[in-house]
Amino acid sequence: MHILAFLLRRSVQAVIVMFVISLIGFSIQDNLGDPLRELVGQSVSEQERDLMREEMGLNDPFFVQYFRFLGNAVQGDLGTSYFFKRPALEVIMDKFPATFELVLGAVFIFLSLSIPAGIYCAIHRDSWITRFIMSASIVGISVPVFLTAIGMVWLFGVELGWLPAFGRGDTLELPWGWETGLLTWEGLSHLILPSVTLSSIMLPLFIRLIRAEMMETMSTDYVRFAKAKGLSTSRVRYVHAFRNTLLPVVTVGGLMIGTLIAYTILTETVFQWPGMGFLFLEAVNRVDTPLIIAYIIVVGLIFVVVNTLVDFLYTLINPMVKLPGAKS
Amino acid sequence: MISLKGFITRFLSDPVAIVAGTVLLFLVLMAIFAPFLAPQNPYDLMQLDIMDSEMPPSWRVGGDERFPLGTDAQGRGVLSTIMYGTGISLLIGVGAVIVQGVLGVTLGLVAGYRGGWIDAFLMRLADIQMSLSTLMIAIIVLALFQAAFDANTYADYAIFMLIVIIGVAEWPKFARTVRSSVLGEKNKEYVDAARVIGLPPRRIMWKHILPNTLTPVLVISTIQVAEAIMTEAALSFLGLGMPTDRPSLGSLIRSGFEFIFSGSWWITLYPAIVLVMLILALNLLGDWLRDVLNPKLRRGDD
Numbered sequence: 080m081h082i083l084a085f086l087l088r089r090s091v092q093a094v095i096v097m098f099v100i101s102l103i104g105f106s107i108q109d110n111l112g113d114p115l116r117e118l119v120g121q122s123v124s125e126q127e128r129d130l131m132r133e134e135m136g137l138n139d140p141f142f143v144q145y146f147r148f149l150g151n152a153v154q155g156d157l158g159t160s161y162f163f164k165r166p167a168l169e170v171i172m173d174k175f176p177a178t179f180e181l182v183l184g185a186v187f188i189f190l191s192l193s194i195p196a197g198i199y200c201a202i203h204r205d206s207w208i209t210r211f212i213m214s215a216s217i218v219g220i221s222v223p224v225f226l227t228a229i230g231m232v233w234l235f236g237v238e239l240g241w242l243p244a245f246g247r248g249d250t251l252e253l254p255w256g257w258e259t260g261l262l263t264w265e266g267l268s269h270l271i272l273p274s275v276t277l278s279s280i281m282l283p284l285f286i287r288l289i290r291a292e293m294m295e296t297m298s299t300d301y302v303r304f305a306k307a308k309g310l311s312t313s314r315v316r317y318v319h320a321f322r323n324t325l326l327p328v329v330t331v332g333g334l335m336i337g338t339l340i341a342y343t344i345l346t347e348t349v350f351q352w353p354g355m356g357f358l359f360l361e362a363v364n365r366v367d368t369p370l371i372i373a374y375i376i377v378v379g380l381i382f383v384v385v386n387t388l389v390d391f392l393y394t395l396i397n398p399m400v401k402l403p404g405a406k407s
Numbered sequence: 408m409i410s411l412k413g414f415i416t417r418f419l420s421d422p423v424a425i426v427a428g429t430v431l432l433f434l435v436l437m438a439i440f441a442p443f444l445a446p447q448n449p450y451d452l453m454q455l456d457i458m459d460s461e462m463p464p465s466w467r468v469g470g471d472e473r474f475p476l477g478t479d480a481q482g483r484g485v486l487s488t489i490m491y492g493t494g495i496s497l498l499i500g501v502g503a504v505i506v507q508g509v510l511g512v513t514l515g516l517v518a519g520y521r522g523g524w525i526d527a528f529l530m531r532l533a534d535i536q537m538s539l540s541t542l543m544i545a546i547i548v549l550a551l552f553q554a555a556f557d558a559n560t561y562a563d564y565a566i567f568m569l570i571v572i573i574g575v576a577e578w579p580k581f582a583r584t585v586r587s588s589v590l591g592e593k594n595k596e597y598v599d600a601a602r603v604i605g606l607p608p609r610r611i612m613w614k615h616i617l618p619n620t621l622t623p624v625l626v627i628s629t630i631q632v633a634e635a636i637m638t639e640a641a642l643s644f645l646g647l648g649m650p651t652d653r654p655s656l657g658s659l660i661r662s663g664f665e666f667i668f669s670g671s672w673w674i675t676l677y678p679a680i681v682l683v684m685l686i687l688a689l690n691l692l693g694d695w696l697r698d699v700l701n702p703k704l705r706r707g708d709d
Binding site for chain 1: 550551553
């Protein structure tokens with residue numbers, strides 16, 4: 080029963096966080112720029128201006144305006160972009176598939192490399208390959224993601240000319256309106272450099288994390304017991320030890336979503352990848368306030384949803400986790 | 408803890424530590440003495456000549472002896488801008504870590520010693536802040552700051568804003584480290600003794616417990632400086648950090664990036680090499696310090 084109570088509490092917390100984000104978003108909008116000037120320009124007289132101000136409700140008290148904003152936001156209306164003259168949410172959602180596919184590509188690459196590498200380094204602690212991987216990972220951590228990106232563009236895009244270094248290429252539209260670049264060779268070839276770049280910064284972190292967790296599990300009693308029982312080495316390693324390594328890895332991975340989003344902004348900027356991060360920086364340069372706010376709210380929502388899901392998952396999978404508020 | 412002599416012996420017996428330490432020392436000295444060592448002063452507009460722009464390094468065709476590493480698009484010598492830029496990167500990195508340290512140590516000390524709701528509240532706050540990611544917070548705050556002020560005001564306050572934002576965003580790392588050390592210390596006999604003779608809590612916290620929690624603080628400080636420099640570089644690269652007329656290493660790379668395709672690779676490459684060397688040296692020294700001072704601390708779960 081108390082699992083349900085926990086889930087409920089966690090959801091309420093998520094709603095509160097979103098509420099705070101929306102409040103911050105709104106107070107920014109309230110203080111940054113004049114929506115009236117953006118709409119009508121300088122040509123309208125002072126009286127007309129005041130009239131419009133009254134009509135649009137810009138003279139209402141802060142909280143009245145805030146709740147109007149919140150009401151609209153819940154219905155998916157986050158204002159109209161000054162630059163695109165279209166609903167801000169719509170503009171962002173158009174760019175969402177590009178960012179999502181970039182992240183998907185990066186996650187695919189770093190998971191398929193970091194899991195074997197992490198396990199290997201945990202099992203063969205003193206081999207020279209392990210030493211090499213561990214030293215390479217500290218170098219990897221020390222190279223900022225935008226430098227990796229520039230290096231990739233310069234080497235593979237310009238000098239060797241093997242892969243396209245800018246944009247997404249032609250995309251196919253799926254029936255539900257999702258623009259995908261995953262189904263054609265052209266789309267995939269555009270995806271390679273950005274997603275390798277994005278994964279390069281996460282890879283060393285994950286190798287270190289998986290190695291550390293795996294080493295810790297390998298020294299627990301149940302693993303030693305499984306060994307003592309005479310189970311085969313590979314069964315002990317992969318079924319007993321590795322399975323229990325996954326849990327903390329999923330949690331830390333989920334918590335890194337904020338970092339990952341920040342890195343997508345950098346990667347998209349260098350590769351001119353038409354995703355949300357690139358859009359956000361353009362919006363900042365154009366002082367397109369509604370679009371900036373909409374981005375913050377959408378990213379906040381992604382962040383809160385992912386974190387809440389990871390928490391749920393963790394609670395459901397791991398019977399050892401002590402629920403806050405539960406009787407001990 | 409180990410003695411100073413043991414510490415030096417360990418340092419001299421580890422080639423990686425020697426190389427990293429030497430590189431760091433070299434870069435720090437280069438940055439401090441930039442005004443005396445640099446061939447030009449890149450901030451002095453009188454010394455700039457647009458005719459000097461985009462010159463390759465001096466050993467290549469078209470190079471000039473005045474500019475050993477070539478010049479950028481505004482005719483500034485790349486070597487000089489790197490020397491000054493390294494100083495700005497270091498200043499922001501160290502400044503931000505001082506802010507983190509002061510905030511984090513104070514809050515960690517209070518949370519660990521007082522316990523109760525203060526502790527619960529501060530640690531919950533730390534959890535939330537850690538999961539938000541420093542870079543993400545900094546990008547959003549600086550983006551709003553830039554949208555709200557004009558370019559000149561922004562340029563004047565950029566250093567200050569970067570130090571404060573990176574400083575405030577990362578306090579939880581110090582706070583958690585100090586808190587866990589305090590929890591280990593506060594039930595020891597010397598603390599009881601201090602309490603029994605009636606010393607006020609503030610004095611016990613600062614004079615008695617704090618000195619015993621400083622080793623891990625020293626260890627994470629080094630790695631935190633590396634991370635702060637990296638965050639600052641990323642922000643400046645996005646155009647949200649230092650302006651191009653007072654460039655850090657990140658803004659130098661940003662201004663060079665446009666020219667990489669027209670063949671002027673030196674504007675980007677040299678600042679990039681210095682940036683990576685600086686971060687790598689700090690990371691290696693941080694890892695080494697951790698191994699020497701506290702073998703139990705592990706990177707990755709901080």
